[in-house]
Amino acid sequence: MSDHDVDDIAFLTGSPNESGFMVNKRAMYEPGAVMVCSQKRACCVVSMGFAAIIAVALIVAFTKPGCPEATYIGEPVPGFSSRPTHSPPTTPPTATNGEEFPWRDVRLPFHVRPLHYNITLHPNLTTRLVEGHVTIKLTAIEETTAIIIHGHDLNITNYSLNKKYGKPIEILKFLVYPPHQQLYLGLNEILRRGSNYTLKLGFRTSLKEGLEGFYLSSYISAEGERRYLATTHFEPTSARAAFPCFDEPHMKAQFFLSLVREPQHIALFNMPVQETLSLNDTGLVVDNFEESKTMSTYLVAFVVCDYKSVSNMTRHNIRLSVYAPPTMIGQAGYALQVASHIFDFYQDFFGVKYPLPKQDLIAIPDFGAGAMENWGLITYRETALMFDGNHTSSRAQQGVAVVIAHELAHQWFGNLVTMSWWSDLWLNEGFASFMENIGTKAAQPGWAMEEQFLVEKMQPALALDALLASHPISTPVRDPAQIESIFDTISYKKGASIISMLESFIGHKMLAEGLQLYLKENEFGNAATDDLWAALTKVTKKHNSELDIKGIMDTWTLQAGFPLVSVTLQDGRVSASQARFVVCEENVTDPNEPLNTTIGYRWHVPLTYITSEQPHEQAMYWMNLTDVEFEVGKDVKWVKFNVGQRGFFRVSYDAVGWAGLISLLRNNHTALSSADRANLVDDIFTLVKAGTINGSLALELSLYLKNETRYIPWHTALEHLFQWVQLLFNYPAHTQMMQYIHTLILPHYKRIGWNDTGTHLERLLRSKILLAAVHCGDTHAIQEAKRMFHEWRVNGTFIPPNLRAVVYCTGVRYGTEEDWRHCWKVYNSSTIPSEKKLMLMAMAKTQNPWLMQQFLEYTLDSNKIRHQDVLTVLQEVSKNPSGRLPAWRMVRQHWAQISQLFGQGSFTIGSIIKAVTSTFTSAFDLGEVESFFKDVSVGSGERALAQALETIRLNIQWHEHNLDDVSHWLDQHMTQAETQVEVDPQ
Ligand SMILES: [Zn+2]
The missing domain is CATH 1.10.3480.20 (TorD-like)
Structure with a gap:
């Protein structure tokens, strides 16, 4: 996953360059809007073998009447007592039907292992209902009489378990435990070690209301009509919200998908379509996709949309395509070109063939992160994929190249070889963040990516890691909120920085050789940090180096901070x-x-x-x-x-x-x-x-x-x-x-x-x-920017891409309400993602208190500002001295709604806390922030809150140490300089 969200004007306000990684949840789209799928086609799945659907609100727990007590109530499943449970509940976990849930660990036992999933899904874009069925072939690793599998917000409608040759196994008990997002199936007989079984589950759910799981997004067509698409984002723990699965990265399997859709749509999956069949009288079709390679659940992806695409073949004969809404497909050319270049470069650099026949890159209008590396179907925020040379700045263009390079690196680092558990997330993200500069350099050699590494990675990582509230790169995590919380600057940028440091003392060639060995030794499997050090040690030894790679690097990965x-x-x-x-x-x-x-x-x-x-x-x-x-x-x-x-x-x-x-x-x-x-x-x-x-x-x-x-x-x-x-x-x-x-x-x-x-x-x-x-x-600069803004607004005069940030921001900063409203209009009508983002930033510069307040309130209405952009607005408004207090007030006033929108498992909540408090500088401010957050839940934002409070203390400390000294120096120096400059009071 990528945390990139290019910010042209971040420095202007002097806020710390610790740009928050955005994983948002999105509220419901407006009811009653025009959708592209018709109501009457809602329930075709019935004709596909889902006759026995029992609809029950939300999650349903089935318990057969008269069944005996579950074998393992209050105890772990046999064979897996060796895994320590993490903070076991003090009171026994209670399933939705009131019975005790027999498995207490937030992680799954490993008594069965999935080999193959056969998934059928029919998302209805009108009703938002999803009918689904999954058949999982699994093998027993240990003898057991229970299966525990993930499922979140799924209405399980039927279930069965069969032996190899079809003989059913009676399921005595079916329990649901929402806090751990787990389902429990108690069996009437023991599963034999080494034997294979088939688990079938029918389910109903709806397209999700956030930016995770299987969710609905939309865009406005050239005709002004709102068009809907259904898309996925599973990393780290949301595959379980789309279909029941063993949702841990080491439980790799192959996936076969059938996706039902309307004929005017297309469906995309990690693999290409194998065949498309018509579904009798329903007017619907089903796409059966080729079977995937062995992979983790969080990398599964599928999209139903009406997009257009551009394609070409890479030098290594991989079909590369960029998908976008028809209104934006003209901006896809650069992504295709740069992705082709980088993809070929990586094939050579990693020395391991890309194992899939295709690679799709698709722009999603509502997207929490920068992008997501789903194997063969990478999803992007629009600003991270679309580029228009006439309108998009060099900085935003670089953002596109860098995010593409990041996600393509994941196709090897993360997808082919996956971290065994999320504690080693940095193996995925640190490496992809390191490789993104190397990949971008290959495609754009004139961009000085080695130097840019300092300001994009090294310096922000050093800034955050100097706080006591930092954490080690390798850090134990177990539950979804903890896992979400480590998608942060430490995993990404410190991870990349220590790899860069390693490269500096073993050399680029030796590092590349070690990486190739690591990928070859672990392909289609999982690895831990020590596996990487082992591969690098083999290579350095081969070259007669006595460096103790593990010994050296452990001091950087196992300890927080730096010397x-x-x-x-x-x-x-x-x-x-x-x-x-x-x-x-x-x-x-x-x-x-x-x-x-x-x-x-x-x-x-x-x-x-x-x-x-x-x-x-x-x-x-x-x-x-x-x-x-x-x-x-x-x-x-x-x-x-x-x-x-x-x-x-x-x-x-x-x-x-x-x-x-x-x-x-x-x-x-x-x-x-x-x-x-x-x-x-x-x-x-x-x-x-x-x-x-x-x-x-x-x-x-x-x-x-x-x-x-x-x-x-x-x-x-x-x-x-x-x-x-x-x-x-x-x-x-x-x-x-x-x-x-x-x-x-x-x-x-x-x-x-x-x-x-x-x-x-x-x-x-x-x-x-x-x-x-x-x-x-500077009066000349302000006048020039204002003049260009005026000519643009009145006559539509062209502004060169790299001047737009300063022109728009100055135009609004020194402008009228009419100027602001013009930007709002452009924000709503533009089909250029980079332009829309600049409009958001510019509008945050207003000095008009009423407009500022209105802008802030728009963030609570997804019809006005998409939830993916709420953090950007809050960050930009908070950087404006006139917006600081209104933003803080708004966040406090609407905390319940914000907390609900951005969820307990999302990093956004932490980024919002940092955005609205990092500019505070007094003990009074500190007390206010402390006292507010004492009484409210911040979920996965706990560490971010600690970092925010430490930052305010740091600001206070700066004053104590430096105010007199700095004031005195400036006094002396500026008197000598005799400057005549007029200064903006802001
Ligand atoms: Zn990533």
């Missing part, structure tokens, strides 16, 4: 020590206490460095759980550690060390690579945040930015500088801080100009600098 390496240089001798870096000092009484570790918060740190004497020759010392001392030579003027920021740690220099580096940057900054420059900016501003050094030192370093022309250091610097703007919002130094940033960007603003030309990185930089100029109140 701060403190270095001093005296008489040519370096002393480097390591300690866990925790940014919020209020909690630092014992940083090792909250998350215990047997390793003791020490790491194997590959301490690379370059010096003034040997600026192009990287040297390295290993800090093997220890501190180190070594010679670098007496003539050395500066030493830069962590070359290229490839290592997942921060470096704190002594006063002389910083002075040498700051002097180098100010006098000859290109002596260091742009990655190293960005790294120094990131480290020094973060150390200020932690109270380790004075803010004035970071400002001294930032003076070099007047000469900086590269995108990566500017990206890093603007993130930090605008965070300070936000922190200073209520203080006199706020204006001076804006003026100071303006003096830094002004020469670049003049140099870069308003022509949307140049390389990819130059365009990215232009977009950032123009936004920054407007934000700092």
Whole structure:
């Protein structure tokens, strides 16, 4: 799954670049809307063998009258008592019929294993009812008289179990336990170890109301008609809401699907259609698909829609297609082209053939995440797949390429080889996040993806992992809410960052060879983190390397946080020590206490460095759980550690060390690579945040930015500088801080100009600098943006794609109600997903309190703003100083509804908490947030709430340490600079 949701203007408001991963639930579409399927065709499944349907509201529990007591009440199933149960309920679990549910663990026993599913589904897009039937061939691993299987919100209408040659086995008891989403079948005889059985279950359900399971989505056709589609999103635990199944990633099986549909629709599945049959007098057809490869339930996907597609054959003879609503199919060309390129590249890079005959990429109008890697049928948020060169920015184009590269990497990492359990989610997501840069680089070599890795992955991961409320990469999880909660920056970005660090010390070739071996050894199976280290160790040993891969990497995967390496240089001798870096000092009484570790918060740190004497020759010392001392030579003027920021740690220099580096940057900054420059900016501003050094030192370093022309250091610097703007919002130094940033960007603003030309990185930089100029109140920039906005609104004058963010945002920020309403109209009528997203961001910039309030209230109505976009609106409004308090008020006022919409098992709830509180800076705010959340449930957002509270404490801490020092420096510096700049009071 991908967390990408490209944000052109995130930095503008200076909020932390820890973009929340979005997995939302969606409320019901409006009743009575025109749908594309007719009512009379609702119940064809009856004619397909579902005569014995017993309809009962919601979940039905069957218990045969007069059956004996269940064999295993209060006990685990035999043969699986060895698996420890997690927090067993203190009171016995009670099934829906009031009986005790005999299985207490949230995980399934492994006494039977599924081999093959034969699923028939008929989703009715008019009534929203789904009729289904599943036949599961399974084998007994242990002797047992019970089968426990997942099912969630399914109305089970019939069930049976047969031996190999059809002889039925009596089912004595059928129980449903909704809290664990489990069904229990108590049998009248023992299943024999090694024997095969056939379990059949008929069920009814409805297309779901959220963005998970089997759910309804819609789009507006060219004729203005609302068209519906039925689609799936199963990761991590929602396959069980579409059909009964053994819904754990290690319970792999093959899947055969029959999907009933109306003739005007198409149906898609992981595999191609084998045959399409007409269903007698019903007017319906059924698509029988080819049997899938052995795979996990969470990767199953199917869609019924009326889309169009574009296709081609890859060099390796795989049919690649992009599906989209007919109104958007013209924007599918880039995705097809870039996917073809990356897919062929991966086939060669992984050295393992893609085992399916086709790969479909489909845009879904309502989609919680960025995309989902279902094997052979990848589903995407529209903004992550559609690209129109005339309208879409370079940043959004990069987002499309990166998400495609991420999902295609999963076809091997995750789909072919799957983590054994969700605790090792990072094996899927960390690798896909690492590979997405390599895949994108293959397709777009001019985009400097290695450098961009720093600002997209490494720096955001370091920022979050410096909180005490972080967690280790490998972390135990069991229930759905816990599983949902680790689809976060740590699994994705820290995971990718430590792989990048591993690559830096074993080399790209050795890493690639190790990955190939890992995939070959585990294909069609499951693996744990240690299997990866074992494969890499085999390869490194073969190449005569004595590195203890597992020993090194365990220190990075099993412990939360990362080290701060403190270095001093005296008489040519370096002393480097390591300690866990925790940014919020209020909690630092014992940083090792909250998350215990047997390793003791020490790491194997590959301490690379370059010096003034040997600026192009990287040297390295290993800090093997220890501190180190070594010679670098007496003539050395500066030493830069962590070359290229490839290592997942921060470096704190002594006063002389910083002075040498700051002097180098100010006098000859290109002596260091742009990655190293960005790294120094990131480290020094973060150390200020932690109270380790004075803010004035970071400002001294930032003076070099007047000469900086590269995108990566500017990206890093603007993130930090605008965070300070936000922190200073209520203080006199706020204006001076804006003026100071303006003096830094002004020469670049003049140099870069308003022509949307140049390389990819130059365009990215232009977009950032123009936004920054407007934000700092540059009168020329504001006038220019307002002029372009006006001409666009009145005459429809074309705005180049990379200027749109700044033009739209400025137009609304300084505009009238009429301007805002125009954006609302464009948001509703545009068929360009990137344009719609920009409209949402622009509308959040309004200064009109009434419009702001109305915009916020629209988020509660899915007819106005799709639920997938609610988080974006709340994030953007919260970044607007005028929207901060209204957003917080709205979230509190409607918490019950928000909590219901975004669910207990969804990460969105955590992202919303962070969005509306991360800009708070006072003890009063902290108390208010604490007191509100003391009394309400946040479900899977617990950790996010802890991180949000820690962030507010951190903001308070920043003031205590830096307000006087920073104000004094700005006072002095700006007096000297004698700037004449007018400043936007915001
Ligand atoms: Zn992913």
